[in-house]
Amino acid sequence: MRRRYLLIGGVGALAATGAAFVGLRALQPKEAPLGFEPDERFLVQARALLRQNPAIDVHAHPGRTFIRGATGLSPALVAFSARGPSEDAAFNDMRAGLVCGGSFSLVADFQTLDLQGEGLASTRAFAPGEARASYERQLASLRAMVAEHGATIVAEPSDFARIKGAGGVAALITVEGGDFLDGDIANVARSFEDGVRSITLVHYRSNELGDIQTAPAVRGGLTPFGVDVIREMDRLGMVVDLAHAAEPAVSMALDVGARPMMCSHTHLQGHGATHPRFLSEGLARAIAERGGVIGAWPAGIGAATMNDYVDRIFELSEALGSDHVAMGTDMDANYKPVFTSYRQMPLLVSELLRRGYGENNVVKFVGGNFLRVFAAVWAGRQV
Numbered sequence: 176m177r178r179r180y181l182l183i184g185g186v187g188a189l190a191a192t193g194a195a196f197v198g199l200r201a202l203q204p205k206e207a208p209l210g211f212e213p214d215e216r217f218l219v220q221a222r223a224l225l226r227q228n229p230a231i232d233v234h235a236h237p238g239r240t241f242i243r244g245a246t247g248l249s250p251a252l253v254a255f256s257a258r259g260p261s262e263d264a265a266f267n268d269m270r271a272g273l274v275c276g277g278s279f280s281l282v283a284d285f286q287t288l289d290l291q292g293e294g295l296a297s298t299r300a301f302a303p304g305e306a307r308a309s310y311e312r313q314l315a316s317l318r319a320m321v322a323e324h325g326a327t328i329v330a331e332p333s334d335f336a337r338i339k340g341a342g343g344v345a346a347l348i349t350v351e352g353g354d355f356l357d358g359d360i361a362n363v364a365r366s367f368e369d370g371v372r373s374i375t376l377v378h379y380r381s382n383e384l385g386d387i388q389t390a391p392a393v394r395g396g397l398t399p400f401g402v403d404v405i406r407e408m409d410r411l412g413m414v415v416d417l418a419h420a421a422e423p424a425v426s427m428a429l430d431v432g433a434r435p436m437m438c439s440h441t442h443l444q445g446h447g448a449t450h451p452r453f454l455s456e457g458l459a460r461a462i463a464e465r466g467g468v469i470g471a472w473p474a475g476i477g478a479a480t481m482n483d484y485v486d487r488i489f490e491l492s493e494a495l496g497s498d499h500v501a502m503g504t505d506m507d508a509n510y511k512p513v514f515t516s517y518r519q520m521p522l523l524v525s526e527l528l529r530r531g532y533g534e535n536n537v538v539k540f541v542g543g544n545f546l547r548v549f550a551a552v553w554a555g556r557q558v
Contacts, residue, residue: 448477470503
């Protein structure tokens, strides 16, 4: 998402936020129309498929625990934090929608974000030690939420099937932005020990790892430290996430990485819309050719209905092949989402089936493709 289309959730009416609140209110998520008539025959088929196969969201913020206990926020971020989906709802919706689990993402640069124009951007530097302290706070909050709701933290790929078989929710700890590493390569291994299994290299701040899509380049693509981080993630068995990275940084990452990677939430440029947060088709193909996946993103950028999201899944599959498309919803922090709740998962799957996507391709989309990537990364670990 660009500076005017960003991280979005419900906002509270805090008079002190003034113009910041007005801007954020325009980004408050609403239930999007389906754009199709549900077919009960395919809903039955969809529910059966979801009961038998793990549905995994490769990028999301269920319950938005990155907010809990945050300090030093701008007025706009105070407004953003004031109201939104509850932690209870996140887990209830997953269970009701037959979603096995997926990414529970921390947001490394959250406290540096502020309103610019109609959206958010990173507008200040971290104070000394602030990035690490924010990471530790968010990690503790996430662990507390997971424990409270009886979910299980994922350590390795096989955990998803085991947790699903036990009727649980699988929490894959991810971090959006490598800012928390503080330029210290040892912090990659420390995060692995903390349970982190994927890092999105950059978010809305061109950090020590590389440049972002939504601001002018300042790092020349991927930095030497970014190269070291990717190699260390490969060694440990962590999935590299290229979302938000400028295309030169993505190209360089593909050249140095030894394992399949993902771009967890995006779409292709020129397929219904053009936006800085989208990826060129050529670069998306390069990710796929190295065995990676692209997370289909239901943001309200050139999309107004869930049917538009179904179109995007088909478009990605036609361009890249069905083995390289996953589900990356950015749930609970998306911009005008057209897929608004995990309870809608059977509806989404039913429409894919009705339109002829095929059961095998649906199984790959909802979780199989990501599991293949995670398994390949895990199998190549050198520890």
